[in-house]
Amino acid sequence: MLSLSRLAYTALLTLLSPWAKKRMAREKVNEFSERQRAGHLSPFEKPVIWAHCASMGEVLAAEPLLKALQERHPTKQLVVTTMTATGAAQVRQRLPEARHYLIPLDLPWNTQRFVKTLKPLVGIIFETEIWPNLIHSCHQAGVPLIIANGRLSPKAFTAYKKIRPLMADALKKITYLAAKSDEDAERFIALGFPKGRVEVTGSIKYDLQLPSDFQQQLAALKEKLTIGERPVWIAASTHEGEDAPLLAAHQQVLAQQPNALLILVPRHPQRFDAVAKLIEDKGLSLARRSLEEPINATTQVYLGDTLGEMLLLYALADLAFVAGSLEPIGGHNLLEPAAVGVPVITGPHLQNFSEVADILRQADSLKEVKRAEELPLLLEQLWADKMVCQVMTNAALAVVEANKGAMNKQLTLVESLLP
Structure with a gap:
């Protein structure tokens, strides 16, 4: 059931979807990009670990963690979504065994379709990507979510405070927050993230690994x-x-x-x-x-x-x-x-x-x-x-x-x- 805040958000995003699709079209990866934005995926033979990285910087930061998951869980399929084409290129280069898709536009019918096909064992959202309908679809399907390397700049915090009911509704459905600093943790908590599910781990960006060659x-x-x-x-x-x-x-x-x-x-x-x-x-x-x-x-x-x-x-x-x-x-x-x-x-x-x-x-x-x-x-x-x-x-x-x-x-x- 849609909360009032998410109902208003969905209605507004629906009205703005022609503009959003036009913006997203600039981040085209292949001939299937538009279908991926609608939540269409190919089926998977293996159980899925899903990670979402907005763009190139997040993929680079996430690489050590995602490679460790691949090594430790070889029977699982790593699926990485990005918002941008630059992020997609990094996934293909640095995580060649992963499957890449563009993240769907955050409308309920897109996100439900996405989660239903993906069936992830766990979802890892890197840094600041808070998509209320996607998070709700995962919650409905019983998919545990973690925000990794959680970051919330003062500018983003100020913007999110204006829609705090919507943010609080989304954040309470996330299982854990791994915040990169005390300040980031405090901002997430002020937006409604349950304090008992927060751990300050430091920034994963310090764990950047150079290729062996x-x-x-x-x-x-x-x-x-x-x-x-x-x-x-x-x-x-x-x-x-x-x-x-x-x-x-x-x-x-x-x-x-x-x-x-x-x-x-x-x-x-x-x-x-x-x-x-x-x-x-x-x-x-x-x-x-x-x-x-x-x-x-x-x-x-x-x-x-x-x-x-x-x-x-x-x-x-x-x-x-x-x-x-x-x-x-x-x-x-x-x-x-x-x-x-x-x-x-x-x-x-x-x-x-x-x-x-x-x-x-x-x-x-x-x-x-x-x-x-x-x-x-x-x-x-x-x-x-x-x-x-x-x-x-x-x-x-x-x-x-x-x-x-x-x-x-x-x-x-x-x-x-x-x-």
Whole structure:
């Protein structure tokens, strides 16, 4: 039976569904994408462990936990859903034995169809994906759910407070919350999550695992690209509004270091062509990763317009600027460049990674700028002082190592829900 809050939510989402479907169409994965958004799946021969990761960042964070589940439960089928095409690409690359589907639009007839076919033994929802009808359909079918690496930024908390009855109705149907911090746990509880079902486990993002052949992949890529000894910096996971000031900063860098190279990686694939045109309009020499164009002595910008290669691209650089932080996006994962030994720089908007940023600051392993115009001077200073860069790198690696362990705690919680 629909609660009043969920009835109102469903009615509103039904009215908005043409717009929602149009937005979702931009995240097309294959010819079955539209059917998947309606909850249509292929049947399964094995019992299913289901995990939902919104996008690329969540898949990368979830990878250690999901691989551990695959290894420890070989008779089960891992099914991973994502909201985005970038997340789908990461699932295919990093979890090839898993089956991937796009998450259905959160309407009762879609979610009931999805859960009825999936029949999961357990559902693992990563970070902040609260879909009331999907959660209710799982609850009706007796599927235990856990929010893993539970994260609720101050901005998201403020928004969810406005619809607290709807959130409370959904959250009380979730079996466990594995929160990444005390602050996140308190926000979930304030929205109505039962306090007795909350465990603060730390962030699973510290348990990021590099592929066993990562160094071989990196060496092969360096040899293929012939970057040489030139100064290289990367601006990764950029959003609209960030590319132009970052390219302007690179032009200032080039005035001092004519052989400098910027690796520019837009966050969303639908922006790749637009960013390539922007680079050319700025008069900068461009090579595109997707076209396997070589980097030569005159290349000034290398566009990382592929999916699933972020860690490799980070490792190519001397210095890493993590975007989504110049505009009020909330930042992206600061631990990825840290894990591959590259000094980390970020902008001022870090509400999605405030706890990680605080820990890195305390270890003196994070540099911050308020605007892109400050980057050229900072880059020059870091390139000139190898000792500072090494200290930053060592401190960041120590932070990553010291904060590992959340994965094992969350694995224990998930396994406690399996029959």
